Amino acid sequence: MKNKQNQFQVSTQERYQLVDVTDRVEEIVQKAGIKDGQVLVFLPHSTAALLLTENEEGLKKDWLDVLKKLISGFDFRHNRIDDNADSHILSGLVGQARILPVEDGRIVRGTWQQILLAEFDGPRTRRVIISVIGS
Ligand code: ZN
Numbered sequence: 001m002k003n004k005q006n007q008f009q010v011s012t013q014e015r016y017q018l019v020d021v022t023d024r025v026e027e028i029v030q031k032a033g034i035k036d037g038q039v040l041v042f043l044p045h046s047t048a049a050l051l052l053t054e055n056e057e058g059l060k061k062d063w064l065d066v067l068k069k070l071i072s073g074f075d076f077r078h079n080r081i082d083d084n085a086d087s088h089i090l091s092g093l094v095g096q097a098r099i100l101p102v103e104d105g106r107i108v109r110g111t112w113q114q115i116l117l118a119e120f121d122g123p124r125t126r127r128v129i130i131s132v133i134g135s
Contacts, residue, residue: 004032007129012122018051018060021128022114026107028130035105037134042097044129047087047121049094054112087121094118102134
């Protein structure tokens with residue numbers, strides 16, 4: 001059993017933004033030298049998240065519309081000290097980590113399953129940690 005860890009950074013430009021990181025995760029997995037196992041994709045952040053969805057411009061806007069509507073209309077207490085309660089809640093709801101299977105050194109995923117970093121409190125620089133485990 002081997003475990004290879006790596007990471008990369010993503011700079012976002014908007015407060016709410018979806019950024020496709022599939023190619024960068026794939027590259028790390030392919031270079032990890034692990035044929036079969038799993039990959040953990042993790043964000044060490046509490047105001048961003050990871051989504052598996054289709055990278056299509058309309059759908060990305062749809063996602064952000066739905067998510068913003070979900071958390072609208074609340075009188076957030078956290079905003080009295082740090083104006084980003086919505087960002088923390090969306091990050092928790094969508095999730096800060098994903099686990100995907102690795103087969104023949106490649107991530108197993110559907111055609112319309114890209115890995116998107118969801119920024120909810122940008123612009124910021126985000127760290128994406130990749131941990132590949134297997135043999
Ligand atoms: Zn905060």
